[in-house]
Amino acid sequence: xxxxxxxxxxxxxxxxxxxxxxxxxxxxxxxxxxxxxxxxxxxxxxxxxxxxxxxxxxxxxxxxxxxxxxxxxxxxxxxxxxxxxxxxxxxxxxxxxxxxxxxxxxxxxxxxxxxxxx
Amino acid sequence: xxxxxxxxxxxxxxxxxxxxxxxxxxxxxxxxxxxxxxxxxxxxxxxxxxxxxxxxxxxxxxxxxxxxxxxxxxxxxxxxxxxxxxxxxxxxxxxxxxxxxxxxxxxxxxxxx
Numbered sequence: 001x002x003x004x005x006x007x008x009x010x011x012x013x014x015x016x017x018x019x020x021x022x023x024x025x026x027x028x029x030x031x032x033x034x035x036x037x038x039x040x041x042x043x044x045x046x047x048x049x050x051x052x053x054x055x056x057x058x059x060x061x062x063x064x065x066x067x068x069x070x071x072x073x074x075x076x077x078x079x080x081x082x083x084x085x086x087x088x089x090x091x092x093x094x095x096x097x098x099x100x101x102x103x104x105x106x107x108x109x110x111x112x113x114x115x116x117x118x
Numbered sequence: 119x120x121x122x123x124x125x126x127x128x129x130x131x132x133x134x135x136x137x138x139x140x141x142x143x144x145x146x147x148x149x150x151x152x153x154x155x156x157x158x159x160x161x162x163x164x165x166x167x168x169x170x171x172x173x174x175x176x177x178x179x180x181x182x183x184x185x186x187x188x189x190x191x192x193x194x195x196x197x198x199x200x201x202x203x204x205x206x207x208x209x210x211x212x213x214x215x216x217x218x219x220x221x222x223x224x225x226x227x228x229x230x231x
Contacts, residue, residue, distance in 0.1 A: 042208065042223040091161060109161040
């Protein structure tokens, strides 16, 4: 079936503008994760959804960052008043269940959104 | 606290030679261990994981990894490297009681013809 999709693939914006990034998880996956990856760096956890609720928002770097998920499917990550240090690749991943062994809990990643704040 | 270490920023291997990308971890409970690969300008692709059972795990593209509990390691290996294996490799771990994956910083693998 289709994998995780993200849009836009690239976004260039001016400092101070708001941006919305979208993630479509694999159909039926209840868990959804947002990460940030700066150039040449590892993954920084941002937020985790189980269904529509976000039990862990601890990774959001500031109150300019927010995320929502509706219908247990699509998620949007919003960055308000963007700053140059927000420039990064934003990755979304989904998995079938929250806690389990076996195949179900493997996270599958989208291609990412490359954000550049000028 | 959970942590993952990939001690090598970069590994250089000649095509046809065996390769090893190192990963060590620290968790309180039982570890779930993962390897992902990232090709340039692409998202992360799942390679393999260890949950339980055999310590030697086989994954995609001919890669395998060995779980060593005493050394708290999960090194990624391949018997014969290909130029197309050149990419960024990430190790990740989570405890069996925690959903959140903890990621290593990544190791850049360069395979030279």
